[in-house]
Amino acid sequence: MIPAAFAYKRPKTLDEALGLIAGDGAEVKVLAGGQSILPLLKLRLGSVDQLVDIGRLEELRGVRRTDDGGFAIGAATTYTELLDSPVVELACMADALPTIADVQVRNRGTIGGSIAHADPASDLPAVLLALEATVVARSQKGDRSIPITSFFSGPFQTALADNEIITEIRLPAPSEGYGSAYVNIEQPASGYAIAGVAAVLGHSGGVMGSTIIEDVRVGVTGVADHAYRASAVENALRGTDCSRDRIARASEQAAQGVEVNGDIHADREYRTAMAQVLARRAIEAARARSA
């Protein structure tokens, strides 16, 4: 539980941090809350030459409302800070945040650190996928916006370049009368999701019951090698009335087209079944919450 030696830098500005990670050769990693990388280093499952600690950069912290009514979340904002912020107006966020690990981890762990680490079973990627977030990454060359749908590329792999730091996660304003939810089954030891599904449902006015759901977004985590949008489910429901029967039938496609994970906690068959059950429950809850 003792990491190999590494250099530690705590730059005072983001620009300085970008300079520290810009070089070639040495293995440099960014440290924010440390809840993912420090255990890896302590177990000697990974090693680095240098850690660049951005966890105290004020410019990366906090939640602000954007002009379009959405949110811009600083990458180094902790889960606890998110829980105390207006993003919990988004019901799927309010569902997901308290299920992340435990109090100690939520006090240290950050949203940017989590998605940069890209554990295939962490909770927030499903939520961010369903909310159609945009990841803003900065390098010395400038800012780049990465749609969340093309951000996760594999287990612990993202579209982020070595010389980039996530600065912000932007959440667009939800459509009028939308409803959202996140449900999961946790692996009890780690608290990571065996399966977790976030659903966001929106419609274009009218009264529920006779309403056609125009916008269906379903994010799934824990099931495949990275979090994904369950497009088959979305396609089956988009433009329909989203009746209970229709939701149930559509949810059966929650793991369609992905290679489902199996491990000592849950095999492929169970994960597939739970993706289906949780998709149905998340969509039903989101629909019940939509107005």
Next chain:
Amino acid sequence: MAVDVLGAPVKRKEDPRFIRGEGNYVDDIKLPGMVYAAVLRSPYAHANIRTVDTSRAKGMPGVVGVYTGQDFMDYNPLPNAWPAGGAAGLQNNNNMPRVLATDSVKWTGEGVAVVVAESVEQAADALNEIHVDYEPLPAVVDAEKATQPGAPQLHENAPNNIVFTWTLGNKDGTDEAFAKAEVVVRQRIINQRLIPNAMETRGDIGWYNPGNDDYTEWMSSQTPHIQRLLLTAFVTGIPEHKLRVIAPDVGGAFGSKIYCYADMAMVLSLSKKLGGRPVKWIETRRENYNATTHGRDHITDLELASTREGTVTALRVKTYANLGGRLSTIAAGTPTTLYGHILSGPYGIPNVWCEVIGVYTNTAFVDAYRGAGRPEATYVLERGMDLLAAELEMDPAAIRRKNFLPPDVFPWKHPGGLFRAPNGAELAIDSGNYTPALDKALTMAGYYEIGKAKEEARRRGKYLGIGISSYLEVCGVAPSKWIGAVGEGWGAAMWESANIKVHLTGKVVVTMGTSSHGQSHETTMAQIVADRLGVPLDDVVVQHSDTQGTPFGYGTYGSRSAAVGGTAAFKAAEKVRDKARRMAAHMLEAAVDDIVVDGGNYSVRGSADKKKTIQEIAFALDLGFDVPEGMEPFLDETAYYDAPNCTFPFGTHVAIVEVDRETGAVDLKRYIAVDDVGKKINPLVVDGQIHGGIAQGVGQALWEGAVYGEDGQLLSGSMLDYAVPRAGWFPNFELDETVTPSPVNPLGVKGVGETGTIASPPAVVNAVVDALAPLGVKHIDMPLTPQAVWREMRAREVKA
């Protein structure tokens, strides 16, 4: 002034220092010149070691020495302190660990080399520079498969990987009862492997003092006196009086710190090799997972014979006990003595036959873990009672009530000799009254009104179930003649000791042979002594766990400290009272028989104004200016106490669960425990023990499990994959009691440290099986993860 302290819920004396972080654990101890050891452990479950190249590691910064198994050949292998079958001559095919492996490794985690460096970090870095050339061999991890033809063989002296085959009970009577049985139920039952997970990992500091040519060792241990004995008499050759062992504050153990470990010998040798520099080794959590003992891991085929009316006539079990790659200190005794004898539980099952096959596999060694054999036996029996109830379509509570031993049979000896040791020494169950505890628990649970709750749950898409576990525990492990070398084979006696000194200022110092690793001895033992001597609780200090300055004792396990060690303290206090009374008679110029003792006051009968307090008597006696003819000065007495019998706590636990029909997730809604642990020294401490025990047992039922891959890799190798229960996962436990004082000891106490762990797994599993009974589910193996439950439901649920 009598001090009303025995039986009072006084707060623990230990807590302020633990809560403030002011405890003193092994890793808190810093000594001048100290160096740090780190052990290189095998990545293979089974391999021959061709060569170990330490040359690069020796050149690393801060490294003062790198050693391999060959450097410790002057030390013997660790002892098997408890061969199965004791003096009956049963063959035990022993393969004991050495300080480090020499020519082969038998599990991932077996030590191969050790680095000593100026800092922990330097030692860890240098480990990476040791190069071991292994020849990997096929591995086997399942105990039953290891005994099959063609399985990889671990040890030349253990054909088919069998350590021993041990039997107990009356085979002929059992066979006959099964032949005549009206009903037989059979079930294969897995009791999965667990990792003890003490909050403080293990660790030792060895210090060779060249000036005195003697050794001191600090270790995180439940048994400092035994470790001094084992390390000197069997392993190192150091004379017993040249080794002092100290167990400072110990942060939990659950059995895993009873044993003699290789590192305990290693640090002594290393300090000597390094000319007397103290050598500290602290186990990492990862090492704790693969190099400290595991628990349980039984595969059992159970058969129960019964009449149609539900009277159980016989029980037969065949158990494969997985003991790991080499044997731990009492690995052979745990699944035999501590398991077989209790198989009849609180029921008078007249015929029992038990066969246990101890097996080597390429896994970490398995030894006693909280409950140690009794949870395994209780689980088999209490699952069996529910299986039988289901077969007979009887109420599980009624079938238990029908088979309970009635309260007027005690002391009760099993007719089939179930408590008989190989030397003929036999235990009797000392006392019991099982039905009231069952009835109280059922009333608390609303057992007979549960049908409504089941219907209501079904409307919410849940299956609700209720489960009962009526257990009998045997603990307060004693007496010497039963369990010792000529009896069950535990290579030692089982008495305990206490010394009490009342100093000149009236303050009382109690030293004891038994030690605490979280049990609150500093509080509870002080309560016993303060009560007997009539002094304030704050005037009593209890010291233990240092072989220098405490009388010899066998340590803390088997829920024995209160019943055996506590009675030693009681007996020592009685001796102090006797001597004080004789001194009081001298001081008051009265006959000894005329001295009346009331708490701490010693007065002359009929003249209450003529009195001396215990403090005044101690002052006079300790000064010794004027003591009676033939009396030694100082108020100082020692007692050694060998209990005539074990104690037998019992009770009934009830669990109520809800199962999610779609996900298989189990929600523990309520947990009711009615325990009879006799009289209580401190009800707060008793409740704490029961809470912790239940949590640990429910942990086994629902979440915990050590999982090995077929290649012998520990897949649940960290807390990311091994689910240690969190407090928030439990409902509030609903506790109550019945009180049947133990007639075995003058305090009337029984053990309580393990009852929760023994009782709770079958209560929870029975509840889940009850919930799924409408689907025809009869049994599910632990842990009842959502997947395991879902699979069982899915296999049986009739599609509408």
